[in-house]
Amino acid sequence: MLADQLAAAYANGVNGQPQSMSTSPSPIADLVYETCSDRAFDSLILPGTVAKECRALIEEHRRTDLLRSFGISPRHRVLLVGPPGNGKTSLAESLANELMVPMLSIRYEGIIGSYLGETATRLRKVFDYARQRACLLFFDEFETLGKERGDEHETGEIKRVVSALLLQIDSLPPHVVVVTATNHRELLDRAVWRRFQLRLELPRPTQQQATEFLDRLFAQLEFARGLQASIFAKSFRGASYSDIEDFVRDLARRYVLAIPNGDVQKIARDRLAAWKSRACSESR
Structure with a gap:
């Protein structure tokens, strides 16, 4: 060398x-x-x-x-x-x-x-x-x-x-x-x-792996620690780690822009519905 x-x-x-x-x-x-x-x-x-x-x-x-x-x-x-x-x-x-x-x-x-x-x-x-x-x-x-x-x-x-x-x-x-x-x-x-x-x-994450990944991401965000990762993970069946990370980043952006009146539960449901709509259109 x-x-x-x-x-x-x-x-x-x-x-x-x-x-x-x-x-x-x-x-x-x-x-x-x-x-x-x-x-x-x-x-x-x-x-x-x-x-x-x-x-x-x-x-x-x-x-x-x-x-x-x-x-x-x-x-x-x-x-x-x-x-x-x-x-x-x-x-x-x-x-x-x-x-x-x-x-x-x-x-x-x-x-x-x-x-x-x-x-x-x-x-x-x-x-x-x-x-x-x-x-x-x-x-x-x-x-x-x-x-x-x-x-x-x-x-x-x-x-x-x-x-x-x-x-x-x-x-x-x-x-x-x-x-x-x-x-x-x-x-x-x-x-x-x-x-x-x-x-x-390296396959797509299982539901258990998606839950663990979401738990880690939510733990990094003070406002998201009350969210239950297992509930969201069910909606990410077939998604990649990158898809899940993009969802959490989008959630963080929307919450920050809604301060001081942001409702993290409502924003999370809204972002999840938007993600599902986009995922459906891409699979066609």
Whole structure:
């Protein structure tokens, strides 16, 4: 890792003099968003199997030295699958926080180029940068790059991109945790699946999980602590965590604007009726 950092600093230096790595801008700022997450893993509501596997992954990276003393490497390739709004990005952020590493999120508008070989070249630049240090490399909407190569409607260029992407993922060292997320598993190339040591599904919340999530959200709002989460959860059958969070935020906005005469129970019923109406129209 240090050798790669020194080589990058020397290559980016002026007149052969390496720049200060702490002050120089990221050489791939137009290709990734680099952030430091503060989302705690315990703040998420996850299926039991998913939570167990993720805790095991975190422990493997925290005790890497022990594993390596036995010639074993920690798992570092994770594929998240599930409908939108159910915590895939949040889970990636929490993993970065628990592992105490920066999170590099791919910017597809910067990665995908219109010229032959341009996308693969930019991808290689991202992977070369990521392997210089411990980090979490996150690909949201992974089907954008990991498309099925057997699709007759795709061009030869996307097939070369998928091949290059898979080779780069294979060559990543264990200190780079790569997390990919997709809403459309059917679009992924078949070879993508076997690249990932952890394949986790994040479904929509059950009624019990929706109740727990609402309880947490209501507890954060002083005026909403009298609301019964279990009653509202029945109305959110089939909704995502994002849908529930949007409802609570909308409730908070309407209540604040109604101060000092706001009736939280009445506003909650009104907002719930509006949400149901919108959900019905979207399902048609």
